[in-house]
Amino acid sequence: MTVVRWSRRLVLGAMGAAALALAGTPAAEAQGLEKTSIGVLALASSGPIFIAKSKGYFEKEGLDVELKMFTSAQQVPVAVASGDVDFGVTGLTAGFYNLAAKGAVTMIAAQSRDEPGFQLSAYVATKAAHDAGLTKPADLKGKRIAITTVGSTFHYMVGLLGQKHGFTVKDVTMVAMQDVPKMVAAFKGGQVDAVIAPVTVARQLAAEGSGTIVGWVGDETPWQLGALFTSPKTVAQRRPLAEKFVGAYLTALAEYHAAFNAKDASGAVVKGPGYDELLAIIAEATKQKPEVVAAGLPYVEPKGKLLVDDIVNQVKFWQSEGQVDKALDAKSVMDLTFVK
Amino acid sequence: MPDTSLPMTERSAAPPQPVRFRGGGFTVKGHRWAALLAFVVLIAVWESTNRFGLVSELFLPPPSAVASALAAMAQDGSLWQHLKASLMRIGVGWVMGTVAGMAVGFAMGIGSVARAVGVPLVSAFFPIPKIALLPLFILWFGIGEPSKFATIGFGVFFPTVIATYSAIDSVPRNLIRMAQSFGLPWASILRKIVLPGALPGILAGFRITASIALILVVAAEMIGAEYGIGAFVLTAGNLMLTDQLLAGVLVLSLLGLSIGTVLSILERRLLKWR
Amino acid sequence: MRLIIKDLCHRYDDLVVLDGIDLTVQEGEVLAVIGPSGCGKSTLLGIAGGIVAPTSGTIAVAGEVPDGCLNPITFIFQDFALLPWRSVEDNLSLVLEHHPLSAAERRERIESGLRRMGLWDFRKALPKQLSGGMRQRVGIARALAVRPAMLLLDEPLSALDAQTRELLMEDFLSLWQRERTTAVYVTHNLDEALRLADRVVVLSRRPGRLREIVTIEEPRDQRLEPSAQAHLAEVRDRLWHLIRAEAQLADREIADA
Numbered sequence: 001m002t003v004v005r006w007s008r009r010l011v012l013g014a015m016g017a018a019a020l021a022l023a024g025t026p027a028a029e030a031q032g033l034e035k036t037s038i039g040v041l042a043l044a045s046s047g048p049i050f051i052a053k054s055k056g057y058f059e060k061e062g063l064d065v066e067l068k069m070f071t072s073a074q075q076v077p078v079a080v081a082s083g084d085v086d087f088g089v090t091g092l093t094a095g096f097y098n099l100a101a102k103g104a105v106t107m108i109a110a111q112s113r114d115e116p117g118f119q120l121s122a123y124v125a126t127k128a129a130h131d132a133g134l135t136k137p138a139d140l141k142g143k144r145i146a147i148t149t150v151g152s153t154f155h156y157m158v159g160l161l162g163q164k165h166g167f168t169v170k171d172v173t174m175v176a177m178q179d180v181p182k183m184v185a186a187f188k189g190g191q192v193d194a195v196i197a198p199v200t201v202a203r204q205l206a207a208e209g210s211g212t213i214v215g216w217v218g219d220e221t222p223w224q225l226g227a228l229f230t231s232p233k234t235v236a237q238r239r240p241l242a243e244k245f246v247g248a249y250l251t252a253l254a255e256y257h258a259a260f261n262a263k264d265a266s267g268a269v270v271k272g273p274g275y276d277e278l279l280a281i282i283a284e285a286t287k288q289k290p291e292v293v294a295a296g297l298p299y300v301e302p303k304g305k306l307l308v309d310d311i312v313n314q315v316k317f318w319q320s321e322g323q324v325d326k327a328l329d330a331k332s333v334m335d336l337t338f339v340k
Numbered sequence: 341m342p343d344t345s346l347p348m349t350e351r352s353a354a355p356p357q358p359v360r361f362r363g364g365g366f367t368v369k370g371h372r373w374a375a376l377l378a379f380v381v382l383i384a385v386w387e388s389t390n391r392f393g394l395v396s397e398l399f400l401p402p403p404s405a406v407a408s409a410l411a412a413m414a415q416d417g418s419l420w421q422h423l424k425a426s427l428m429r430i431g432v433g434w435v436m437g438t439v440a441g442m443a444v445g446f447a448m449g450i451g452s453v454a455r456a457v458g459v460p461l462v463s464a465f466f467p468i469p470k471i472a473l474l475p476l477f478i479l480w481f482g483i484g485e486p487s488k489f490a491t492i493g494f495g496v497f498f499p500t501v502i503a504t505y506s507a508i509d510s511v512p513r514n515l516i517r518m519a520q521s522f523g524l525p526w527a528s529i530l531r532k533i534v535l536p537g538a539l540p541g542i543l544a545g546f547r548i549t550a551s552i553a554l555i556l557v558v559a560a561e562m563i564g565a566e567y568g569i570g571a572f573v574l575t576a577g578n579l580m581l582t583d584q585l586l587a588g589v590l591v592l593s594l595l596g597l598s599i600g601t602v603l604s605i606l607e608r609r610l611l612k613w614r
Numbered sequence: 615m616r617l618i619i620k621d622l623c624h625r626y627d628d629l630v631v632l633d634g635i636d637l638t639v640q641e642g643e644v645l646a647v648i649g650p651s652g653c654g655k656s657t658l659l660g661i662a663g664g665i666v667a668p669t670s671g672t673i674a675v676a677g678e679v680p681d682g683c684l685n686p687i688t689f690i691f692q693d694f695a696l697l698p699w700r701s702v703e704d705n706l707s708l709v710l711e712h713h714p715l716s717a718a719e720r721r722e723r724i725e726s727g728l729r730r731m732g733l734w735d736f737r738k739a740l741p742k743q744l745s746g747g748m749r750q751r752v753g754i755a756r757a758l759a760v761r762p763a764m765l766l767l768d769e770p771l772s773a774l775d776a777q778t779r780e781l782l783m784e785d786f787l788s789l790w791q792r793e794r795t796t797a798v799y800v801t802h803n804l805d806e807a808l809r810l811a812d813r814v815v816v817l818s819r820r821p822g823r824l825r826e827i828v829t830i831e832e833p834r835d836q837r838l839e840p841s842a843q844a845h846l847a848e849v850r851d852r853l854w855h856l857i858r859a860e861a862q863l864a865d866r867e868i869a870d871a
Contacts, residue, residue: 099398
């Protein structure tokens with residue numbers, strides 16, 4: 001597969017060179033931009049990528065970046081592994097670590113984090129469970145919780161909560177429903193006591209009275225939600241490209257942080273410089289209303305640093321759950337040389 | 341014709357020519373070992389692509405990796421746990437859908453009112469992808485076994501209805517006339533003429549619905565299933581454990597193969613009169 | 615048993631198939647019905663046997679029913695109408711199972727039917743294992759098992775080859791030799807009518823009307839004798855004369871359709 005792609009690229013390159021020699025050339029070629037691509041989800045958490053693209057930070061680094069949209073976090077690392085895209089940015093799942101264990105992907109910078117004060121994912125109790133005393137995250141011990149899939153971020157969030165409150169995933173019943181709509185169906189049907197739901201879904205459940213938000217994951221257990229990653233082969237063979245990419249990404253990241261992650265003296269999140277401009281960029285890229293995007297803007301660390309301890313914890317958690325090969329060295333899934 | 345009655349012309353002097361055989365080809369002969377050999381070659385090629393590093397193990401795990409994943413499942417007993425759960429769901433769901441489908445199919449095959457009502461309804465509901473209804477099934481039947489039975493049952497129901505009533509249509513009318521002319525009561529005609537006459541069509545329908553049940557067990561096990569081959573395949577896919585994924589798929593296809601074999605035996609037993 | 619058909623008409627939608635048929639089948643006689651294809655012979659038989667509802671007219675029966683008769687009016691079909699999934703003996707059993715007979719009597723009826731038609735050795739066979747002639751013998755044995763008062767035979771030999779037809783005609787002859795079961799025998803074959811019938815009813819082309827009834831004087835068991843040939847040839851000519859033009863027209867009509 002890779003071989004074919006490479007040869008196609010070579011052919012295209014040769015054709016491009018020929019075109020350059022013969023006639024007028026497209027703008028990108030004329031400026032000598034290097035072509036590359038990234039797989040993203042149309043979510044606010046991909047915001048820095050949208051900003052870097054829209055504000056021309058990639059071009060400044062000499063890159064012509066194509067954004068390829070995916071519909072689930074699962075697909076992006078697979079696309080990187082298969083060589084369909086050079087980079088990817090999404091949430092971290094057990095599937096990601098299994099690809100990393102096979103040497104197919106490696107993290108090079110942080111994406112968003114769950115961070116106190118930023119409401120990304122909520123613990124939502126059904127009305128019945130809430131009435132029966134499920135009023136705080138610690139009460140989830142011994143309850144039935146709907147998650148999307150085994151190995152998903154929701155699965156880890158349950159494990160993380162247990163680590164904090166002294167229980168393990170064995171002490172809860174996790175019910176895999178495959179996707180958020182089915183999770184919501186199980187929740188509304190009273191089949192489970194609680195869900196961990198994305199902010200928009202959680203607020204909707206609360207608004208229609210079928211559930212109560214009993215806490216936010218960011219307040220309870222901050223963790224490294226996602227990362228920017230590429231394949232080890234790209235790092236080895238095209239390191240300058242990766243460095244330029246990370247450079248542009250970090251510029252956008254800092255801008256994003258300043259605009260959306262600023263807090264006032266009381267600790268409340270306030271609008272920072274460029275708020276409206278950046279919000280408009282993200283709203284357009286995700287094809288959502290600005291107010292919807294504004295409700296779920298995640299926290300990013302401005303320098304793109306990964307929560308290394310949490311990543312190690314994630315790997316160990318999945319290993320203890322038997323979902324990731326025990327032989328995987330947790331440190332090997334990250335390449336910390338790109339972000340200082 | 342005696343030779344002597346003909347004048348000795350040049351043509352009759354020519355030596356007799358043998359008639360060339362020209363009836364060859366266009367018949368299917370049995371090649372008992374060809375399929376097996378093709379299979380062995382395929383496996384060997386597949387294995388060697390990995391051995392020689394042509395394809396990464398992630399993209400296409402070699403047969404040996406799939407086999408060892410399967411062996412590991414068999415050893416720790418999880419294979420049987422998954423199989424048991426899936427077979428139970430397939431069994432109950434299929435029987436429910438089949439019994440209901442045959443009852444409705446019979447009503448539509450015999451009663452003109454039932455048919456007038458049923459045909460448009462079946463045509464409207466049959467093509468609905470049952471997977472799209474999963475959230476509704478969760479609300480209606482919960483996330484326990486009932487919703488899984490329902491998913492499989494619904495999938496099996498409509499093809500069974502169609503197979504049953506078209507099978508009844510294909511029962512020769514002259515046999516029913518004959519039975520009437522000998523004064524057989526209505527119920528006897530149904531039991532002794534219509535049911536056995538429709539059996540070939542109904543059994544052919546079973547073949548289809550058994551495969552549908554097998555496909556839908558994966559969908560059904562999307563709903564909060566801890567065990568089951570479908571759940572196992574889904575999880576392996578989510579975790580990107582491609583060797584386990586293929587092992588699960590292999591188990592599913594073997595399951596399909598054995599169900600098909602059982603049906604063939606059943607057909608041979610029940611339809612030896614054909 | 616006698617069968618009395620009065621002023622019978624039958625239509626399929628606008629198509630008049632039978633028109634104004636008045637006919638009485640006498641006790642103990644074999645009445646052949648001939649006519650060109652599509653003249654409604656089989657429909658007439660179906661109406662007589664109560665499995666086709668006539669548009670108008672009445673059908674009635676009168677007279678004696680033999681002892682042990684379970685189904686006074688009994689059909690023998692052109693396509694045999696055997697259940698392919700039942701063995702020979704079970705095909706006979708089918709028409710007895712819904713009657714309150716002792717197991718011994720049922721067995722006795724099946725056995726005597728099978729033995730009379732020379733099928734005893736084939737009782738376990740499935741229909742597909744039998745020749746066409748043997749299959750029709752099963753059909754006859756099945757009819758005999760209910761001890762009918764009247765047989766309605768719907769082109770019983772048309773699906774068979776000439777030699778088999780000859781053999782089965784002998785079977786029918788010996789049947790009517792032994793018990794004088796009233797019979798209506800629908801055929802398009804003049805030879806069958808001349809060999810088997812007491813009277814021959816000629817139907818006209820559609821709409822089927824009763825054209826003529828020809829009586830064959832010669833006793834059934836002497837029709838192969840040289841002395842009978844003159845008379846039979848005369849009847850044959852007359853019948854052929856009656857149906858020839860009709861058959862020709864019917865033939866063209868089918869081609870036109």
